[in-house]
Amino acid sequence: MASNAFSGIAEQVKLDLLSATHLQDNINKRKEVSRTFISDTITVPTPEMYQYATLATLGDDVYFEPSTKALEDHVAKITGKEAGLFMPSGTASNQIALRTHLLQPPYSVICDHRAHIHKYEASGAAFHSGAAVLPLIPSNAHHLTVKDVKDNMILSSDVHFAPTEVVALENTLNGTIFPQEEIVKISEYVHSQGKKMHLDGARIWHVAAETETSLKELCDPFDSVSLCFSKGLGAPVGSCLVGTTAFIAKARAFRKLFGGGMRQTGVFAACAAYALTHNFPLLPSVHALAKKLEAGLEEIGVDITSRAETCMIFYDPTPIGVTYEEIGDRASQLPEPLVLGGSRVVVHIQTSESAVDAFLSVVRELAEEKKRAGFVRPEPSTANGNIYKDVYVRRLPKST
Template sequence: MSPDTRATIAEQVKCDILPKNPVLENANKAKEIARTFISDTVTVPTPEMYAYATLATTGDDVYHDPSTVALENHMAQLTGKEAALFMPSGTASNQIALRTHLKQPPYTVLCDHRAHIDNYEAGGTAFHSGASVKAVVPSNEHHLTLADVEANVILGSDIHFAPTEVIALENTLNGTIFPQEEIIAISEFAHSHGIKMHLDGARIWHVAVATQTSIKELCEPFDSVSLCFSKGLGAPVGSCLVGPKDFIKKARWFRKLFGGGMRQTGILAAAAAYALTHNFPQLERVHALAQKLEAGLERIGVEITSRAETCMVFYDPSPIGVNYDEIAERASALPEPLFLGGSRLVVHIQTSEAAVDDFLALVEELAQEKKKAGFVKLDVPRKANGFKDIYVRRVTKSSDN
């Protein structure tokens, strides 16, 4: 190969993905994230996190990386489990956990009908594990109870049914806290029948802060737990699966089979460690901001459909005559836009208090406009059969017609 040919190929291979002004670009993105209520996955690493991560070891995690092993050892100790495994995502962590628990079909996984493993993991439970899912609607509309589990679990050897082999719970679920005493009751029942317990604890950090309960105590009723670093804690990538040594050994095998074996993970593990140390303490402020959102919306007259138990608020603006599209349109037109995602408002460690204030001011402004235009609420008593208040818009002639 001639030098000219080599130079041509090298020129073709070159790649520069950086923006013209990376510092300005990232600063602008940070401002946008501070005003984004769509999810807590949007958080970004800070310069301090980057600086810490660059000091991590550069081993190969399929073989051995000291920084990653140190994180795994810490997570095992923190959760009170024998071993831990760093994962590229929460979905990988959940699905590999289920695949490791489930040995020989037929079998069923029992979970809440809103569970992430059933709704937001691309059908992975069926695809990877060949498992049937029993998605249960909580009778109390908040969390599964032992009675719900007992009514829906599949026991025995009737060949018409796939027996329940895993009960998968989620805490938090849509920002709500699963009461620990109910978890313990379900766990005792499950284990008495030889059923495994898995926890999707992506946001278990929020539960620990809100209930002042240790991570170890929250994880104790479960055979395996998945914990996320990239949502509430603000790391760029990663989750951790914890459980017994033999379970984690097999899970590592499945991680490789699923294509999740990674190489120089030290920098990612270090970012997660930084998040545990520096970002976990910020969650109390996150919860306070979510509660401020809830209180402000209620004051305006908006219906809260799921309360701010941790970092999320779900709301319905129809009582003030407004819909989500109107709010989103006006929010995007602000001098400093707000970024919204329908009925769910998610507060995270990089949400600014100004963003919360601006959102409430915007909803208040829309409410006043609707009221001035003639929107009224007819207060109809809530009936036992579930009838709700009726909201109507009174059509009036405007002053300029």
């Protein structure tokens, strides 16, 4: 029998996370997600995904976890690589990949100036690997070319420079598709110099769906690839890093070193497997909905600064006299609010068509109000070319 002292401690330790309204709260959250355009990372597991996850194996992934191993093997197989490694996040996957490729500084990594590994991973390449990042602006304002890489790759033995050891590409990058023929040219050149290629393929699923190209073909030019399950596919957490057997063995050691060794990951692996089976086939309809939104915005008169090649659109409402803040404020005041950021609009597998219609109605209404107030559309300007602003200011619905 427990002592009174222990019973008191046990009482203090107790925690019940489930409120009296949590079931309704989750229903409300799913509704909010269906009307949220800030990212595709905000998708939530469905009851069916949860149910499938409860059937997963119960191993410890630091030792051996069967469901997780099955997922790793499957992703390696479909990407044409020897082995895979489940990761807690895309950032961990990218950074561990770079650390595994890189040996002893000084060295540098080439990437697009908009790349996730450069802008949104907290300077991880410098912190974890001691690597300089060489962010390049594509000469064609869309994607890096083999000429861009050749002109900037450091191959000199001059002690003033950090030699380039890895070229890291991203596909999709802000929703745009990197032409495969250019990737092959870059890969051939980089490998001819004895250097490595890494792909941040967080949203490579979208490329496969839109171009109807196999994942193996998309991944063949790379020595390592990171693929995300929680971007686009709707799993709650996780990415997979693939490469050679030796590379993945070394990466597994770095994962442990970085604090990424996980225990009962079977439930996460099952969610990812469910997403691959049931959510990947939804991506063509996501792209179609994004194109509908793009066409609607363009018809209203806003500038499209980066088109809906897959699931993202970047737009500029200033030609109709409207600001992002005005759109966000009006959208947040709807009876069923929309959650918007700035210039970036993301459509995902749980976006409702009614949310797209509501978004277009808000922009159209504001445009008409500005026109009635005397706003005259300025003459078109090409000053900004195809360069768009990265604006990620989350605007939450106002409480009612």
